[in-house]
Amino acid sequence: MNLNNQKSKIRPGRSMARSDLVRYYVSYNLFAFANGMFGIFVNILFFTKFSILSVMEYQAAIQSTQTMMFVVSGYLLRATNARTLFSIGTIARSLIIFGMVFVKGPFYVPFAFGLLYGIPSGVFWAGNNTLSQAITRKMNRFNFLSTNSAISSLAGLVAPLFAGFIVSEAHGTGIARYRIDFIISAALLIVAGLIAMSIRENGEKRMSFGLRDTMIGNPDYMRFKIFFLLSNMLTIVITTFVPIYIFYLTHDYLLVGFFGTYAALVVIASNISSMYMQKWICSSYRMLIASVIASSFLYLIDGSYAVAAVFVASGIITFLMTPLGNAAMSSFMNFLDGIEYSSGYWINREYYLVSGRLISFLILSVMSITGASLYDYALAIPAISLTVMGYIKVLK
Template identity: 25%
Template sequence: MAKSFVQIILGNVRITRNLVLLLIIGGLYAISVALSNTFVNIYLWKQSGEIRDIALYQLASVVSQPVAFLVAGYIAKRFDRIIALRLGVFVLTSFYLTVLFSGESAGEILIVLGILLGMGFGFYWLGYNVLTFEITEPDTRDFFNGFAGLLTSFAGMIGPLTAGAVITWMPETTGYHIIFFVSFFMFILAVILSFRMNHRHAEGPLRVAKATMEIKRNTDWRKVLFSHFLQGSREGIFVFIIIVWVYTATQSELALGGYGFITSAVSFLGYFMVSRFLKPLQRKRAILIGGALLFGAVFLIIFHPTYPLLITYGIIISAAYPLLLVPYVSLTYDVLGKASNAGMMRIEYLITKEWFLNGGRIVSILLLLVGISLFKEEQIVPVLMVILGAGSFVMYWFIRDIDLTLLLNKREAKSSIPEQEGGDSLS
């Protein structure tokens, strides 16, 4: 009975110890970020009230991430990919401690904070992505990415609402400090848990230059990288503009937490449905529908971003993101798995992917900074949101011709995956 219930929830998926551990570590990370990351932006924005300052903070973060990915790649090759992940968590804990101890002076060190955040993200996500590539297989990636999305959505439900309530009920900035400390504690738990994962050394030197040559040779990989650039161009400004708009529309951290709860609840259901029922050969259609919804939702809020409209926007994009990201991430790893020497050079390919993603974010934020220096903020921001928001829709036109025959030949697919059969099984 219990087994049948698990199969109903998870499907007939081969679960391994490393896969479960990575999901739990990702869940702890998601809770930490959900508790604090939204409110770090508001905490810093309240000290100046200028979008420009938050944009500079975010720019410092996305500029430092490509550097962090390169350094983390060297560490993963020379030592272990788990060490890169742990270093990311340590740097992120340093970030939150710096925010805590700087207090009302945090606005004076925006660039430093942004660099710390970017370095932490870079180390963490390089380690996490390499582990994802090694631990999952083509027929388990949709499950893993979908279930990871479920955990992220659940964290998004409880995190912002809890944090918003604590910040609202506590005097002055006490609530912010409590939430930042809890995030720090969650990151420490993630580090401790990582010691239970199997260590594995990657082979050979770091050959990023050789990996970049695959862009010319491999048409599918080139299309994936260009689509990641478009994804980054959307994320660059949307990640903080929406947060600021929700707060300015309500002047309430609790309302911002409520926004996070509602949108994450929708996202939670979406990730469950997509990860449970989406078939590999339906990926492209799902990406098209998800991208179209993300783009269309922008027009709800660019003219008059009231709280009800922002909630409606949040519900739409929360339903759309699972449709887009679950098949898109899985497709990315499948294409990577077919690249030259994918097993030996998986780290280099992941670094290249992140460079394109962050390149899009950098361009997006730079356009915003240039735009608000030349035009009024209320005029240029909506225009940029339409232009950059189209990236999620245009992504489909890059990936629509990618060959999916890999999915029909599991032996060929597994031949390039370092951890065949997912390693040590728990079933």
């Protein structure tokens, strides 16, 4: 009798946890679909309308205000919760996209748009990090990260190609060519935000918070600082630069969209296979890192084989970086289980992630100012690929 009562008490809790997880997956992956439609082509818009330097300015501006809002979000958690930040950040992103389409003005200046767009981005990621931490507290984090990445990649299969088709068939110049793509993206973000508000798990809420909480002196955390600084330097260059490079080589919007679909397909295959090879990945990470660095030299191929080489190099690197990233983040989330309040660590993580990204954008911006061609940008990728060795400390 007591056993039956215990079972009846456990089942609703488990059901609620599964329901919240499903809602999270739906909301996050609507966000991923919208981002897949918008992210690539806003870079192409700024590149064609202005220059490659304007793309770097836009990306650097996003990283700056996003980091600032990560810190501010720590204070916001005193009055609200992670679920609300997730929802507000998603819906506010859509409003800024609508501003670009219909208002223009500062919304159509790459650096100013980046500053504005980074504000809700920081709020969203702060909410997402602590909410996902709470939802998965009793789960296998590696499998969760692999599953969520695989689902978001399914959205990524369709989104870039769909957006590429819309843009290629559109008429007009400037923002007019991208208007339908961007409006659909913004609408999906609103839906994602509304679904997020139905999640019953609130995530972590801080009753007190200060800037000093984000200055982490824990010696056991040092290895993660190194990893976070270096981990995104290669991937941010590939995701930002490679679609522009393909457009530069081909002037084909549909092929640019197909590249996003191709990258998503690689991520899906990588995540599915890595869930069955988790132990092998953790024991063979040095070989995977060496393979990433070696593959980066394919970007140096010029001429008629350049586009094929870009696809091959990006496919290999993406396939290998996905399980490396999941294993490293799983290690970090497991480390946070022993920390009473994790939001300060998530914010500190952002300091290092953004610093690494800004260093990459600074390198490419300096190259642009000195008159380097887009092929010269490709020459820098093998050097930047050496940063993948930053994974070693957290995968030992």
